[in-house]
Each structure stands twice: as structure tokens, then as C-alpha cells.
Amino acid sequence: MKKLECGKAVSGALRQYYRDIWEKRPLAWSVVSSNPLNDICNLLGIQVAYPENYACVCAAQHLSEKYCTIAESNNYKSDLCSYIRNNFGFLLDQGSEHPLGGLPKPDVITVVSNACLNYIKWFDALRLHFDVPYVLLNTPHKMSQDDDPSLYVDYVAGEIEEAIKELEKISGRKVTSAKLKETAHYSREQGKYWREILELNKSTPAPLNFPDLANLIFVPTSLSGTELGLSLLKQAYEEVRDRVKNGVGAIDDERHRLILLNIPPWYRLGISSYFAEKGCVLPFGDYTRYVWCTQDIDDSDPLEHFAYKALGMATDGGYGSSTVETLYGPLEKRIEEDIKAYNIDGAVVQINKSCKIMSTGGLDIARFIRDKMDIPVVVLDADQADERFYSDAEFKQRLDAFFDALGE
Amino acid sequence: MDSLEKLHGIISNAGEYITGFKQKSGKKVVGVMHPIVPQELIYAAGLYPVRLFPMKKETITKAHESLQAYTSSIFRAIWDQVLKGGFDFLDAVVLPESCETVTYFARGWQYNRPGDKVFTFSGVRYHKNENGEKLFRKQSERLIKSLEDLSGQKVTDSALADAIDLYNENRRLLKEIFAFRKEQPPRISGTDFFAISLASAFLDKQEANAVLGKISDELRKTGGAGDRSKKRILLSGPCIVDKKIYESIESSDAYVVADDTNFGLRSFNSMVDPDKEPIAALSNAYADVPCPFSTSAETRLRVLEELISEYNVDGVVFAIEKFCEAETMDFPYLEKNIKEKLGKPVLLLETEFLGDLAPIKTRIDAFVESIQ
Numbered sequence: 001m002k003k004l005e006c007g008k009a010v011s012g013a014l015r016q017y018y019r020d021i022w023e024k025r026p027l028a029w030s031v032v033s034s035n036p037l038n039d040i041c042n043l044l045g046i047q048v049a050y051p052e053n054y055a056c057v058c059a060a061q062h063l064s065e066k067y068c069t070i071a072e073s074n075n076y077k078s079d080l081c082s083y084i085r086n087n088f089g090f091l092l093d094q095g096s097e098h099p100l101g102g103l104p105k106p107d108v109i110t111v112v113s114n115a116c117l118n119y120i121k122w123f124d125a126l127r128l129h130f131d132v133p134y135v136l137l138n139t140p141h142k143m144s145q146d147d148d149p150s151l152y153v154d155y156v157a158g159e160i161e162e163a164i165k166e167l168e169k170i171s172g173r174k175v176t177s178a179k180l181k182e183t184a185h186y187s188r189e190q191g192k193y194w195r196e197i198l199e200l201n202k203s204t205p206a207p208l209n210f211p212d213l214a215n216l217i218f219v220p221t222s223l224s225g226t227e228l229g230l231s232l233l234k235q236a237y238e239e240v241r242d243r244v245k246n247g248v249g250a251i252d253d254e255r256h257r258l259i260l261l262n263i264p265p266w267y268r269l270g271i272s273s274y275f276a277e278k279g280c281v282l283p284f285g286d287y288t289r290y291v292w293c294t295q296d297i298d299d300s301d302p303l304e305h306f307a308y309k310a311l312g313m314a315t316d317g318g319y320g321s322s323t324v325e326t327l328y329g330p331l332e333k334r335i336e337e338d339i340k341a342y343n344i345d346g347a348v349v350q351i352n353k354s355c356k357i358m359s360t361g362g363l364d365i366a367r368f369i370r371d372k373m374d375i376p377v378v379v380l381d382a383d384q385a386d387e388r389f390y391s392d393a394e395f396k397q398r399l400d401a402f403f404d405a406l407g408e
Numbered sequence: 409m410d411s412l413e414k415l416h417g418i419i420s421n422a423g424e425y426i427t428g429f430k431q432k433s434g435k436k437v438v439g440v441m442h443p444i445v446p447q448e449l450i451y452a453a454g455l456y457p458v459r460l461f462p463m464k465k466e467t468i469t470k471a472h473e474s475l476q477a478y479t480s481s482i483f484r485a486i487w488d489q490v491l492k493g494g495f496d497f498l499d500a501v502v503l504p505e506s507c508e509t510v511t512y513f514a515r516g517w518q519y520n521r522p523g524d525k526v527f528t529f530s531g532v533r534y535h536k537n538e539n540g541e542k543l544f545r546k547q548s549e550r551l552i553k554s555l556e557d558l559s560g561q562k563v564t565d566s567a568l569a570d571a572i573d574l575y576n577e578n579r580r581l582l583k584e585i586f587a588f589r590k591e592q593p594p595r596i597s598g599t600d601f602f603a604i605s606l607a608s609a610f611l612d613k614q615e616a617n618a619v620l621g622k623i624s625d626e627l628r629k630t631g632g633a634g635d636r637s638k639k640r641i642l643l644s645g646p647c648i649v650d651k652k653i654y655e656s657i658e659s660s661d662a663y664v665v666a667d668d669t670n671f672g673l674r675s676f677n678s679m680v681d682p683d684k685e686p687i688a689a690l691s692n693a694y695a696d697v698p699c700p701f702s703t704s705a706e707t708r709l710r711v712l713e714e715l716i717s718e719y720n721v722d723g724v725v726f727a728i729e730k731f732c733e734a735e736t737m738d739f740p741y742l743e744k745n746i747k748e749k750l751g752k753p754v755l756l757l758e759t760e761f762l763g764d765l766a767p768i769k770t771r772i773d774a775f776v777e778s779i780q
């Protein structure tokens with residue numbers, strides 16, 4: 001698999017980011033979903049650490065067994081999301097060495113409720129654990145087709161205003177309207193480039209594979225609303241555009257293009273190589289296309305921009321985010337359009353014990369793709385960050401049968 | 409007590425009662441998930457609200473085609489019975505943003521059964537400030553519109569005031585009966601109280617209040633009879649719909665003297681202020697319902713602390729449904745504080761719809777025995 005040149009700059013930014021969260025204060029712990037509090041923290045000079053990302057790091061380093069076991073023996077039961085168990089396992093195991101030196105203690109906990117409902121409970125538990133201020137941005141979930149974001153935008157903008165006041169107190173700085181406008185502008189532009197990159201991935205061969213996109217998503221999430229984030233995404237966009245121009249694909253010998261639904265097992269990222277060996281590329285999935293930067297949001301009124309960003313629901317008949325709408329959001333129209341536009345010939349639908357929000361609807365979407373789109377579908381059961389029940393042999397056996405169905 | 413026996417019968421045949429009342433009253437039936445939906449709005453629209461729970465003890469066989477298995481079996485059982493025609497008496501349902509399974513599958517219900525009327529009520533968890541009250545109002549107005557379309561009847565101010573009074577009376581009666589368990593021995597068993605509270609969740613409120621009034625009067629007259637040395641247990645959990653959990657505890661050397669569950673305390677602890685503007689009053693009251701999906705573990709601890717002290721509780725049993733994540737998420741904090749701060753022992757049971765209670769019974773016996 002070919003690595004992006006700009007990957008070096010992204011890794012550099014990632015290293016700097018980790019230095020900053022250790023060296024600078026104040027520090028927030030927050031969630032990575034489409035979360036405007038992160039943009040605002042970046043604006044106010046509040047560093048932000050992400051327990052979810054850290055759980056991925058732990059899982060990739062095969063520490064989930066250790067951390068999940070510790071969490072479970074402290075009553076964080078096994079049916080909770082494995083990010084939460086990795087996080088509490090790490091917190092409760094303070095005597096040992098941790099990957100990247102661990103996560104420094106927060107000065108504030110911030111959370112937005114637009115992905116799973118557990119976000120609030122998890123971060124509330126962190127607040128109680130650290131006994132630090134808590135900034136909660138409550139956003140309604142889209143539960144029916146007529147839940148239009150315009151119904152909620154005033155409420156969410158009001159909540160953001162409250163949150164800003166809290167965050168200003170913590171940082172000792174003020175959010176000026178010029179700064180807020182600039183941040184909203186970067187946020188909007190980052191979204192545009194992310195979507196452009198995904199547009200380019202409709203080309204055959206696909207210039208990017210799932211791991212490239214998963215690495216790159218660090219930018220519009222952790223560096224959201226920053227100039228640096230925008231310039232990194234521009235670089236990535238230009239490079240991907242050149243790849244398309246020159247017919248360069250992410251994998252050698254692309255023969256099949258697959259959609260991947262759900263969060264992959266981070267402890268088996270090598271599984272993409274297994275797909276690549278069979279000539280399969282994964283140009284998009286719900287994780288990369290339906291969660292962040294899903295639509296263009298006007299930034300002339302920055303508060304409104306951030307409110308729509310937090311809501312994540314489709315505006316102007318466009319497309320919103322699957323985490324806030326669940327997989328029933330893209331079902332059926334969007335999935336059908338995307339499968340055609342990306343020239344997809346097979347679907348990998350994962351049911352993930354940890355992430356109920358990304359798994360609910362998985363069976364209906366699998367049936368739709370199989371029956372209405374008439375392409376092979378494999379439904380796999382794997383947890384994103386709890387390695388203990390994963391069997392490589394079983395996973396590969398299911399995949400091999402699927403590869404047979406795909407044909408040469 | 410005759411009324412009590414009747415209620416035990418009714419809760420095992422809820423569907424039959426609901427169909428009967430539907431025919432008798434000519435009202436349309438609206439199924440409601442969870443105690444955070446303001447049922448007063450439904451009642452005031454001339455409709456008959458009933459709380460949803462698996463009304464038959466049937467193995468789940470169909471739900472898995474659309475609802476993945478890592479979800480609460482209580483809701484999967486409801487969905488299974490919907491698919492198999494067990495809830496055909498429903499004319500609409502209201503699904504609130506609440507626990508994970510219900511919130512995420514609301515769209516799944518609409519997708520799989522496009523002919524069903526599914527009204528949703530989102531964003532009203534954690535709506536504890538003025539801005540939240542505005543949202544509650546907006547969502548209530550939307551719900552009222554759907555309800556009026558369904559019944560063909562307007563929600564007038566006076567109908568809403570009457571509904572608030574009727575529901576407050578129901579809450580008052582339930583609180584009164586609940587409190588008969590303060591004494592040792594309690595005047596009413598936990599198992600009986602469970603039957604009362606579950607029946608109240610689907611009985612027409614006028615009929616419910618008449619029965620509850622009778623039960624309360626009788627209890628007032630009779631002193632508690634039973635063993636004074638039995639242990640006093642607080643039972644906490646989400647949608648506990650099987651009285652066997654209560655029976656398992658009470659057939660050990662213990663009474664269930666208080667219950668903090670979705671069909672217990674959480675369904676009636678928040679009174680609606682009748683002197684306030686109705687929607688503001690409803691907003692205030694429903695913001696205080698101590699369900700884990702709409703409030704912090706810290707608030708829940710306060711509720712439990714009060715119960716433990718007022719009801720002289722010896723030990724706390726948490727019976728948590730598998731994959732009921734909000735409830736599961738609060739448990740470590742609650743357990744730690746109840747044990748360390750209040751010095752009370754805690755037992756955690758993991759439950760599933762129609763799950764085998766034999767191993768649970770053994771653990772309950774050992775727990776009750778271990779209480780000093």
C-alpha cells in the first residue's frame with residue numbers, strides 16, 4: 001500500500017499535538033464526534049485530549065485485554081463500549097507504563113451528546129472521577145424523518161453560548177467575534193476539503209484506502225477549526241488529486257471496491273492488507289463518510305454554523321451524519337447513490353458489540369444491499385477495541401467465503 | 409386483598425385489559441416507552457396512553473432479523489411481539505430519546521413498519537435550564553399536533569389541567585402506597601407493590617386511581633403482618649417487568665421495601681405543579697425523573713441515599729438488564745458510594761428477558777444471608 005507524502009506532515013502534527021497536551025494547560029478531555037466544543041477549545045488555547053483516540057492507540061498496541069479486564073473487575077461491565085472500558089482500565093491502572101506515557105489529567109471535561117448516548121454517561125463518570133468542571137453540549141438525536149435541524153438550531157446555539165462562557169472562564173481568555181468567525185471558516189473549509197477528498201475516491205483505482213482515510217480523519221476532528229488543519233487537508237487533497245490524474249491507486253491491482261460499515265477492529269488494522277491481497281480496496285464507509293464533515297454548513301453566522309455542526313442532521317435536503325441519525329439515515333437513498341457512485345461491488349457490514357449506535361440498522365442495511373443492490377454482503381461480528389473475543393481464523397474464514405462470492 | 413389479587417391477574421393479561429378498555433371507551437391506544445414521556449398530553453388529547461413492556465412471556469424469535477442482538481432484550485421482546493401481532497391494539501407509539509436501544513431503533517421501527525404511527529420525542533434528556541424548557545415546549549407542541557391528528561380532538565387548557573390533576577392523583581396514591589413499606593414489617597410486600605405499579609402503567613388512570621384508592625384505604629387500616637427480623641432491600645434497575653425478581657428476593661429472608669426502577673419510583677416521583685403554566689410545569693417535573701439516561705449518577709445517588717435512609721434499607725440489589733448501558737454506566741459510582749459512604753452492601757444481578765433465575769436466586773440467598 002502506498003503511503004501519502006503528506007502523511008509525514010500529518011504525523012508531525014500528531015506528534016506536536018501529543019507534546020502540547022503534555023506541556024500546555026489548560027487541558028480538556030473531550031469526544032471526537034462532530035464536536036464544535038473542540039473548535040472552541042482550540043480557539044481559546046485549551047488543549048484537548050481524546051479518550052476515544054487513546055483507546056484506539058491502546059487497542060492497536062494490544063492492551064485492550066489488560067485494560068478491559070481491569071475495568072470489568074472494577075464494575076465497568078463487558079457490555080459497555082470497549083473505548084469506555086479501555087479508558088477506565090487505563091485510569092485505574094495508574095502504577096504501570098502506558099502507551100505514549102498515558103493521558104495527562106484534565107482541567108475540564110467537555111462532551112457533546114450527538115453520537116452515542118453513552119458519551120454523556122462516560123464523561124459524567126470522568127467528571128466524577130477527576131472532580132473538575134463539566135461542559136455538556138446537549139444535542140437532540142434525529143429520531144424520525146421530520147426531525148429537521150432547523151427545529152433545534154436555536155436551542156443548540158443557546159447551549160453553545162453557555163458552553164463558551166464556561167470555557168472562557170477555564171481558559172482565562174475571551175472568544176471574540178472575529179476569532180469565532182475565523183474558526184467557523186476553517187471548520188467549514190476543512191469540511192469542504194474532506195468531502196472533496198472523498199469525491200476523488202470515487203475514481204478507479206481509488207487513490208485512498210480505509211487506513212489512509214482513518215489516519216487523515218485526525219485532522220478535521222482533532223485539529224478542527226484550525227488553520228493548520230486546513231492546510232494539512234489542502235495538501236492531502238492536492239496529493240490525492242495528483243494520484244487520480246496519474247491513475248495511481250492506493251493498492252496494487254484493484255479488482256473490487258467494497259463499502260465498510262462500522263468501526264473496524266483497531267487491533268487488527270493489518271486486515272486491510274488481507275483485503276488488499278485479494279484486490280479489494282475500501283474507498284468509503286460510514287465511519288469515513290457519514291460521521292464528520294458530511295455537509296457544507298454556511299459560516300456567515302458562526303454560532304449557527306457550530307450549532308448545525310453539533311446537530312449533525314441533514315440540512316437543505318442534504319445528508320447528515322449516521323451517528324446522530326443512526327444507519328437508518330443513509331438507508332436507502334444515500335446508500336444506493338453512494339454504492340453506485342463509488343462503483344461498489346461488495347459490502348462488509350460489521351456488527352460491533354461496543355458501538356450500538358453504529359450497529360443498530362446494520363442488519364436492515366445488509367439486507368437492503370444484498371436484496372436491492374444485488375451485491376455480495378458479509379456480516380461480521382467484531383468489537384472495535386476489545387480483542388479478547390476476536391478470532392482471526394473465524395474472521396478470515398468468513399471473509400474468504402465472501403471473496404469467493406465476489407469472484408476474481 | 410381482592411383488589412390486589414385482581415391486579416396480579418391483570419398484569420399477566422395486560423393486552424386483554426387494554427383491548428377491553430379500548431372497546432369500552434372507544435379511545436385510541438398510544439404505547440409509550442419510559443417514564444420521561446409526558447403522558448398527560450396524550451390523555452388530554454382524548455387518547456389512552458399505556459406504557460410498553462413485553463406483555464407476553466414469549467421467546468424472542470423474529471426481532472433478530474432487524475434488531476441486532478447487542479441490544480436490550482426487554483425492547484427486543486417488545487419489538488418481537490410487535491412483529492408477531494401482539495401489539496395490534498396500538499394506534500400509535502411515542503418513543504423518546506432515552507436509552508440506547510429505544511433511541512437508535514426508533515428509525516428502525518419506522519423503516520420496518522412504515523404503516524405504524526411512530527411519534528418521537530427527542531432532545532429532552534438533560535433539559536434542565538431555561539433553554540431546555542423552550543425545547544421541551546417545542547417538542548411538546550409537535551407531539552400535541554400529532555396526537556390531535558390521531559384523535560381528532562384538541563388539547564385544550566382545561567383538558568390538560570384535568571389530565572395533570574388525574575396523573576398527579578395517580579402519583580400521589582402510588583407514593584402513599586409505596587410509603588406503607590417504611591414500617592417493619594412493611595404493610596405491603598414488594599411483589600404486591602410491583603403488581604400495583606406495573607398495572608398503573610397501563611390501566612386507564614381513572615380506573616387505576618379507583619383501585620389504588622381502595623388498596624390504600626385497606627392498607628391504612630391493617631398493620632403489617634410478618635417477620636420483623638427479615639432484611640430490608642432496595643431494588644434498583646431499569647425496566648424490571650418480571651415479578652419473579654421480587655419473588656426471588658422475598659422468598660429469601662428479605663422484603664423489597666423500596667424500588668428505584670422505570671416502572672417503580674421513576675414513574676411517579678415527580679409531581680407536576682398544578683399552579684404553573686402547564687407545559688412549564690410538565691417540563692420541570694419530567695426533568696426530574698431520575699432515569700439514568702436523563703440524569704447524572706450523582707443525582708441518582710442522592711435519590712438512593714434518601715430511600716436508603718427513609719426506608720431503613722439493609723442492602724441494595726441492582727438488577728440491571730444486559731445491554732442497558734446508561735444503567736450499567738452508573739453502577740460503579742453508585743456501588744462505590746453506597747458501600748463506602750453509606751456502609752451498605754450491594755449485589756449486582758444481570759438480567760435478561762425470560763432469563764434463567766435459578767443462579768440469580770442462589771446469589772440473592774447468599775447476599776441476604778450475608779447482611780449483618
Ligand code: SF4
Pocket residue numbers: 052081082083084115116117118119263354355356357358
Ligand atoms: S459507543 Fe460508539 S460512538 Fe459511543 S464511544 Fe463507543 S464507539 Fe464511540
Ligand code: SF4
Pocket residue numbers: 480481482483507508509510646647670729731732733735
Ligand atoms: S431495560 Fe434499559 S435498555 Fe432496555 S428498554 Fe429499559 S431502559 Fe432501555
